[in-house]
Amino acid sequence: MTRVAIIGAGPCGLSQLHAFASDSSARPGAVGGPELVCYEKQSDWGGLWNYTWRTGLDENGEPCHGSMYRYLWSNGPKECLEFADYSFEEHFGRSVGSFPPRAVLFDYIKGRAERSGIKDLIRFNHAVRSVSRSDAGRFTVTTHDYGAGSAVSEDFDYVVVASGHFSTPNMPHYPGYETFGGTLMHAHDFRDAVQFTDRDVLVIGSSYSAEDIASQCWKYGARSVVCSSRSGPMGFDWPEGIVEKPILTRVEGRTVHFADGDSAEVDAIISCTGYLHHFPFMDDELRLTTANRLATSMLYRGVVFQPENRVMYLGMQDQWYTFNMFDAQAWYARDVILGRITLPGADEQARWIAERQAAEDAIEDDYQAIDFQGAYTQDLVDQTDYPDFNTPLVNRMFHDWKKHKKQSIMGYRDHGHTSPVTGAQAPVHHPPWAHAMDDSLEAYLGEGA
Numbered sequence: 023m024t025r026v027a028i029i030g031a032g033p034c035g036l037s038q039l040h041a042f043a044s045d046s047s048a049r050p051g052a053v054g055g056p057e058l059v060c061y062e063k064q065s066d067w068g069g070l071w072n073y074t075w076r077t078g079l080d081e082n083g084e085p086c087h088g089s090m091y092r093y094l095w096s097n098g099p100k101e102c103l104e105f106a107d108y109s110f111e112e113h114f115g116r117s118v119g120s121f122p123p124r125a126v127l128f129d130y131i132k133g134r135a136e137r138s139g140i141k142d143l144i145r146f147n148h149a150v151r152s153v154s155r156s157d158a159g160r161f162t163v164t165t166h167d168y169g170a171g172s173a174v175s176e177d178f179d180y181v182v183v184a185s186g187h188f189s190t191p192n193m194p195h196y197p198g199y200e201t202f203g204g205t206l207m208h209a210h211d212f213r214d215a216v217q218f219t220d221r222d223v224l225v226i227g228s229s230y231s232a233e234d235i236a237s238q239c240w241k242y243g244a245r246s247v248v249c250s251s252r253s254g255p256m257g258f259d260w261p262e263g264i265v266e267k268p269i270l271t272r273v274e275g276r277t278v279h280f281a282d283g284d285s286a287e288v289d290a291i292i293s294c295t296g297y298l299h300h301f302p303f304m305d306d307e308l309r310l311t312t313a314n315r316l317a318t319s320m321l322y323r324g325v326v327f328q329p330e331n332r333v334m335y336l337g338m339q340d341q342w343y344t345f346n347m348f349d350a351q352a353w354y355a356r357d358v359i360l361g362r363i364t365l366p367g368a369d370e371q372a373r374w375i376a377e378r379q380a381a382e383d384a385i386e387d388d389y390q391a392i393d394f395q396g397a398y399t400q401d402l403v404d405q406t407d408y409p410d411f412n413t414p415l416v417n418r419m420f421h422d423w424k425k426h427k428k429q430s431i432m433g434y435r436d437h438g439h440t441s442p443v444t445g446a447q448a449p450v451h452h453p454p455w456a457h458a459m460d461d462s463l464e465a466y467l468g469e470g471a
């Protein structure tokens with residue numbers, strides 16, 4: 023029997039399990055179907071969407087996986103990530119607002135996974151320690167089983183890596199950090215904006231985390247927020263209390279100096295400087311090495327590890343598209359494993375990767391980047407039986423969302439978008455995001471969302 027190891031039970035790992043469960047000849051227990059084992063180091067599924075208050079090490083002494091924080095609301099329209107085979111309407115029994123808080127999206131992810139009946143395939147509290155080739159030409163996966171308190175090794179024919187890439191901080195050093203007397207942290211450890219009420223905060227970076235953590239701090243009453251970036255300002259029409267500066271050059275006590283000669287006194291520095299693709303458990307020859315980009319290095323069709331096609335990686339791209347792209351990738355990986363998709367030779371795979379990267383390098387703006395990832399996702403959908411979900415509409419909604427952010431960075435979540443699955447128009451959530459302080463599922467669904 024073909025044995026498949028899946029590393030991680032976040033959205034990508036769950037997509038992979040669900041892809042198999044959705045196929046009558048490959049679902050768990052099907053005669054001649056593969057045997058699936060999913061290893062998850064945490065005690066619950068959902069990956070980043072499974073909130074933890076912990077930082078640093080988790081209860082087992084493993085690096086804490088969670089990077090999400092309280093009051094996190096979806097940073098893109100939920101319609102753009104909707105599963106093609108499980109709509110939000112089906113899950114909630116009605117149409118809900120377009121930018122739900124984390125707990126609502128966690129509930130949605132769990133809903134499909136529970137219906138799919140895949141939980142028994144997941145070995146929780148199992149941290150993957152190593153993946154290497156076995157003498158028999160398979161792969162040996164060694165895990166630490168924290169329940170039993172022992173290491174376990176098993177052999178597999180395929181390994182699908184779905185361990186995420188937004189958990190290991192990229193933390194640059196700036197002169198003077200050693201003697202900064204305030205709070206100094208990476209976004210990975212940010213948990214609650216209330217910690218910064220009445221504080222002066224410096225946020226470093228100009229991407230999603232910087233934009234959202236600056237907005238969170240403002241929303242929950244920080245005295246001031248300065249955003250410092252090395253490649254130009256985010257350029258939003260920020261409310262009073264948030265300003266943008268060029269990159270910091272050094273820190274002296276509580277004083278931060280910027281490249282334009284200006285300075286500011288701050289109580290906290292939050293480094294929103296991104297994450298590293300980090301797979302210490304993969305043997306050198308099986309380890310993906312790539313920047314955080316749309317066209318990843320080393321992955322044919324963004325999924326199949328080009329040097330060794332029996333190893334696959336899901337969700338390793340920089341992300342506009344998320345859950346439905348993960349599904350399309352999981353369906354593709356499933357069909358490779360089942361022998362339904364014939365892969366070209368190594369040279370052709372390398373050519374495909376190089377061409378994609380050249381095409382990405384030629385992209386001129388975010389609108390083209392969105393369309394690029396939409397076309398990529400559509401291409402996978404076209405090669406599998408994952409239901410078509412109207413990527414042109416999703417691209418258009420991403421474009422609208424970008425424009426809404428330009429119009430009002432604090433107001434873009436006060437719009438409703440159209441489901442590409444059911445066609446339903448989402449209501450606008452009340453109260454507006456800037457005044458909605460409770461991020462619980464009960465509050466969100468109870469507000470007439």
Ligand code: FAD
Binds near residue numbers: 087337343
């Ligand atoms: P993860 O969610 O990271 O899950 C990986 C899983 O692998 C985890 O459960 C982890 O415990 C497990 N794992 C890791 N290493 C091991 C190991 N050695 N052994 C066993 N198990 C292991 N996307 C959106 O669509 N909308 C948003 O609003 C949004 N907001 C975000 C906010 C933040 C702060 C971050 C960091 C990301 C956000 N994302 C958002 C993107 C996010 O990457 C995806 O939504 C999604 O969580 C990625 O799923 P994944 O399965 O690839 O990885």
Ligand code: NA7
Binds near residue numbers: 188227
């Ligand atoms: P991103 O999107 O990878 O962005 C990282 C940011 O950090 C980006 O603005 C970088 O600037 C900046 N950066 C990286 N290194 C440095 C150094 N050395 N000095 C200053 N600035 C630096 O990560 P995010 O955390 O924002 O987003 C990741 C996910 O979390 C995303 O999917 C969201 O949904 C939530 P650059 O542009 O390279 O100059």
